[in-house]
Amino acid sequence: xxxxxxxxxxxxxxxxxxxxxxxxxxxxxxxxxxxxxxxxxxxxxxxxxxxxxxxxxxxxxxxxxxxxxxxxxxxxxxxxxxxxxxxxxxxxxxxxxxxxxxxx
Numbered sequence: 046x047x048x049x050x051x052x053x054x055x056x057x058x059x060x061x062x063x064x065x066x067x068x069x070x071x072x073x074x075x076x077x078x079x080x081x082x083x084x085x086x087x088x089x090x091x092x093x094x095x096x097x098x099x100x101x102x103x104x105x106x107x108x109x110x111x112x113x114x115x116x117x118x119x120x121x122x123x124x125x126x127x128x129x130x131x132x133x134x135x136x137x138x139x140x141x142x143x144x145x146x147x148x149x
Contacts, residue, residue, distance in 0.1 A: 049099040050085050052141060053131045062088035062095065081117045083108075083128070095127040102134030105146055112148050122149060 050066060057064040067080035067087050079085055084096040098108045108130045112118055121128060132144040 049101060049131065049133045052133055052143070053086055053097055053099045056131070056143060057086065057088045057095075057097065060090075062090045062093075064088035064097075081115070081121065083112045083115050083118070083121075093127065094125070095129060096121060097129050097131055099131045099133070102132040102142075102144060105130055105132035105144060108132075109146055109148055 050068065054064050054066070064086050065088075066085065068085045069078050070076075071078055079098070080087065081096070083098050085099045086097040088095040088097060098112065100108050112128060112130070118128070127147070127149045130146040130148060132146070133141055134144070136142045
């Protein structure tokens, strides 16, 4: 099973973005740290920068709330960086489906 981050990387690259993971693993505290506490992937293409938070389909609302409450979010928006939440879930046929929520 691939992670939401791996699936989002594949999706973004298919959309023409140059995308890289910004989430880091801290082996001392055994925790993950996102860029700006909301960005797992930073993606760019001509004229566009996109910060992406990836998660399971059931956690999309929690991630949208996390972004809304983050003190850096207004700065990201004022820099014209798009902010998307990617929520992944399996459909009835067992295929992965992506829900994109634009919170820019």
